[in-house]
Amino acid sequence: MFAKAFRVKSNTAIKGSDRRKLRSDVAATFPTLTSEQLSEVVPNKEELNVIKLYTHKGEALTVYANGRNPIFFEIEKTLYPTVYTLWSHPHLLPMFSTWPPVLHKLTGGADLMLPGVIVPSCGLPQVERGTLCAITLVENRAPVAIGIATMSTTEMMAAGMKGKGFTVLHTYMDHLWGFGDKSCPPTVAPLEAEPSEMVDAEEELQEDEEEEGNAPKNSISVDPSLQTDSGNPSVEEAIQCAHLGEKEEPNENGSPETTEEDNPEDSRSPQEQMDVLLHQCFFHALKCKVKKTELPLLTSTFLRNYMFSCCPKGEQLDIKKSSYKKFSKFLQSMQQQKIIQVKELSKGVESIVDVDWRHGSIRSFVVPETAASESPVEDSKGDDGEQPYRSPEIMPLFGVSSKMAPLFQESGYKKGHTLSSSEVRSAVINYVKINELVDETNKNFVNVNPVLCDCLLNKSEQNEISKLKWDDLVSRCLDQLQPFHQVTFFGHEPIVRKGNIDPIEITIAQRSSNKKVTIIKNLELYGLDPQALANILQQKVQASATITALPGTKDRTQVQIQGNQIHHLAKLLLEDYHIPRKYIQGLEKAPKMGRKK
Incomplete structure (x- = not known):
């Protein structure tokens, strides 16, 4: 439902009567919540916002946010908790576990198929068809998705754990999660030890890999920072979403069964192979993906959106299995070699601020043939496989x-x-x-x-x-x-409207403590998605950006970002989106650049 960007219609503070109604609805929907827990979920005094939005399919729904994080969303008068709420109260919904590689399928919009569901020794939770359930990863009870069961537990077992198990509504790493503070799932210990069948299967898998000298293709450790967004998988991919490799299938107990590979033996250890893959993805991303205009670039964004997309098909990058263990240590190593420069632009958040594209390691890197053949197809499309933006005539x-x-x-x-x-x-x-x-x-x-x-x-x-x-x-x-x-617009019939077209209006407003904000209006008239532009600006300037309803209009919004960001806006609108200057109003309000000493 939130695999693609949505459009915000309005974002307003909740009224007292609506707050009381929300509390009563939450208490009725989740009766296991105590009064104290209910006060935590729906606080009495803290600011709550009501957000009206439209999904990419045109569905209208309501989101309730506490501070910055969405806590519930409502569809046809039915409340659903977000992952942010479930991380604080994981007991709200019955839980079903799956393998970590399945998560990027779910994030891309796929439903959870029963072959990807792990059956513990104590059995599955007893649910009926239509029950709202939480989906977790093995070894961690922090939910990463919520979905509606398409059949009861009895029917699942009778079907031999085959077929569609859950219709997924919301996941960690989707756009609703991205609307919040984008925090990672906490580590919540399981209620009981792992089933012995799973442990045996993992040990057997590791022994096979050590004997063959092959690096494991996928990780079953829970590391939220290493999850990727893979776009929209097909139904066939979703059926095989529990595979730990293209030739691995889970058995009825949910443990992976490996099949022999035809690849020749490699004398290198799995750790050395993972180091090679890490360096390959790093240099491939710098040479072919990252542009100078995109700097500074968050290190987490660089890993998630650039390096993972450079990983060869059939392999998975797992930094924990490399000699570096942590991505920050790997970047420190690259900085010591003067390939990149990493700085902490805000507290606890590191960004790549400079890249030496003339460095010998980057210039001598040869892009693999398979990646080179796939790159033109990837570059011709934007996010979620859509065509890139073209300015209208x-x-x-x-x-x-x-x-x-x-x-x-x-x-x-x-x-x-x-x-x-x-x-x-x-x-x-x-x-x-x-x-x-x-x-x-x-x-x-x-x-x-x-x-x-x-x-x-x-x-x-x-x-x-x-x-x-x-x-x-x-x-x-x-x-x-x-x-x-x-x-x-490209590929569409011409639209004729009365009057002159309103220009993209850029204004600077003063807020408390003498702070300035940049406000951008009328983006929709030029086919620009305000949410997408806000995300790009937020990444470029490392400042918070919000979307609010444009006063006096029904379906138009405005982007508000901290600071005077007209320089970055001008570059984005004029050079990247090729909007004619005569249709942009307010560029003259850019801050004057001081002389460099």
Whole structure:
């Protein structure tokens, strides 16, 4: 449901009556909550927000947020908790466990298939069809997704744990999670030890890998920072989502069964192979993915969005199995080699601020052939497989009014017709020639007849002006016509609207403590997604950005970001999105750059 970006309609503070109603609805939906826990989930005094939004499929729903994090979302008067709420209260829903590699399938929009569900020795929780359930990863009870059971527990076992098990509504790493503070799941110990079958299977898998000298292709350790977003998988992929490799299948007990690989033996240890893969993904990302304009770049974003996408098909990057153990230590090593420069721009958050693309290690790196063949396909598409943004074609039009209709009727135009400027000029020339109004003594002038007098001259001018220059004639005509504009988006039919198109308006507002914020309006008119632009700005300038409803409109929003960010906005809108400068208002308010000493 939240695999793709959604559009925020409104974001307002909750009323006292709505807060009380929310508390009663939460208490009725989740009766296991004590009064103290209910006060934690829906506090009495802390600020709560009600957010109205539309999903990418056009579904309208309501989200309740406590501070920055969404805590519940409501669909057709039914409340559902978010992962942020379940991390504090994991007991709210019955839990089903799956393997870590399944998570990126669920994040991409896939449902959870029963082959990917782990069956513990104590058995599955007893649920009925339609029950809301939490989905966790092995060895960690912190939920990473919520879904609705498509069959009862009895029916699951009777089906041999095959088929679709849960319709997934919301996951960790999806866009609803990204609307909050983007924190990682906590580590919540399981209620009991792992089933012996799973332990035996893991030990057997590790022994096989050590004997063959192959690096494990996937990790079953819980490391939220290493989860990736893989787009929208197909149904067939979702059925095989529990595989720990392309040739591994879970048995009925949920433990993986490995099959022999045809790859030749490698004398390197699994740790050495993982180091090689780590360096390959790192240099591939720097050489082919990261652009200079994207710096500074969060290290977590670089790992999640760039390095993981450079991982060869059939392999999975697991930094814990490398000699570095932590991504921060690996980046320190690369910084010591003067390949990159990493700085802590805000407390506890590191970013890559500079890259030496002339470094010998980057220049000598050769992109693997398989990755090179796939890259053009990947680059031709944007996020979620959609076509990249293309600026629309905007053309001013002029509507024929009843007053101006006599001037255009001889060219076949009537009241209500819209014309381009060239069509207006042609119609005026045609009228002058038909009525033989060109001045015989000076062909640069046109004689004013009664029709031209009524259409183009003011009352004070009607007795004074008998001739008009061609340019003056056409400009007066354009001024008297009604303004329209036509917007044509790539692959869509042209849209004609009355009036002139509103420019993208950029303003600077003053907030408390003399802080400034940049406000951007009218992005939707140019086919820009305010949420996507806010995310890009937030990443570029390392400042918080919010989306709020535009006052006085029904379906338009505005982006608000901390500080005066007009320099970054100008570069984004003019160079990346190719919006003409005449359609952007407020670029002159950019802060003046001081001289470098």
